[in-house]
Amino acid sequence: MIDQRCFCGANKGKNFRYLNDEEPPKLSSSGVGFILLDYFSLPSFTHALDALVTANLLRPDSYRTYTFTLDGQEVMSDLGIVIRPDQDLSSFPLNELKLLIVCGGLRTPLRADAQLSTLLKKSAEKGVALSGLWNGAWFLGQAGLLKAYRCAIHPEHRPALAETAQHSQVTSESFMVDRDRYTAASPRGALHMVLMWIGQSNGAGLVDGISNILEFDASRDRRLNPTQHIKMAAPLREIVKLMETNLEEPLEIEQMAGWVKMSRRQIERMFRAQLGTTPVRYYLELRVTEARRLLQHSRLTIVQVAVACGFVSPSHFSKCYTAYFGHGPSRETRMEF
Incomplete structure (x- = not known):
């Protein structure tokens, strides 16, 4: 019998979709609607949508997404790409949504729209979060x-919002x-905004998994222990x-210690403090983790x-692999080539 091992937090996100060591919360699928306005920012929309789609990859059926336009017709994005909406917002049951996102852009006209205002007010009354x-x-x-x-709003439009919503606090x-x-004021802001919304209902583990896929480079330097505000040291x-x-x-640990001019004991303390594990x-x-990737996406044999x-x-490889993933390398799903 091989003892089941758990990945440390820093590596768990990379393997989130392959682990069955914790039961995901029993939550119903949450509806998220996007209202696409004329010349909406396609990068902001896709960053927000990508977070939700990736969440479903890691934890299937967590989110249902819908796109709307005010008249049910196609709409032009800021990049000149035409998008056809999924639904007519006027007839859509708002109580099926948990979050409703208004997608604007640099060239989106700031014109009052009675239909949109009414829909947003009705959504708020039904307890739908607005974005x-x-x-x-x-x-x-x-x-x-x-x-x-x-x-938050793009800097070009802060004065307009400050004038329109005088009792709100417009931040930078x-x-x-x-x-x-x-x-959110930018595409990257849209991603982090949706990640925060996801984390509030589905936990930090899912957010870490999404971040490791979509922001694999930046995730290396992000805060590792939010409660203690610790960042990964150089x-x-x-x-x-x-x-x-x-x-x-x-x-060997001693070899790496020489590179960074630290003792083995100092390195071990640093790993425990910031990653919660040993080197x-x-x-x-x-x-x-790399072995799983190679097994799934290459023609290499198990020995290779x-x-x-x-x-x-x-x-030894089989024992370690089974300990982490619950099955041996010979049972790993391999991609067709």
Whole structure:
């Protein structure tokens, strides 16, 4: 019997969709609607949508997404790409939505629209969280739905929102979450805004998994322990890079210690404080994670994968793999070529 091992937080996100060691919360699928206005920011829309689609990849059927336009017709994005909506918003049951996002853009006209204001007010009355991308917050403010709320909007439109929603606090942040209002001023802000919304209902584990897929580079330097506001220290980043580039022939801890001019004990303390694990355990997790990727996406044999990931024997590789994923490498699903 092989004892089941758990990945540390830093590596768990990379393997989130392959692990069955924790039961996901029993939540019904949440509806998210996007109202696409004329010349809406396509990058902001796709960043927000990508977070939801990736969430469904990791935890299937968590979110249902819908696109709307005010007249049910096609709409032109800011990049000149025409989008056909899924639904007619006027006849859509608003109580099926948990979040309704108004998608604006740099060239989206700031014109009051009675139909949109009415829909937004009805949504708020039904308990739907409201959101605005780029200058989408202006339409929330124009409907009187940002009173006493902090919000974010693209810098080009801050004066207009400050004039329209005089009782709101217009910030210079790239995104802002204030109770049931979610606003973002940029594509990257839209991504982080939706990640925060996802985390509030589905937990940090899912958010980490999404971030590791969509922001694999930036995720390395993000806060590792939000409760203590710890960021990955420069020596730790250097050691992790050494590990990632030396999987086939793993380095000794003492070798890496020499590179960063620290003692083994100092490195071990740093790993425990910032990653919640040991250097040896973290290194093993990187190798097992890479082995899964190679098994799924290459024609390498199990023995070749074991060698490529620094395992001394196929039996040792099989034991470690089974401990983390619950099944041996021979049972891994392999892509068709």
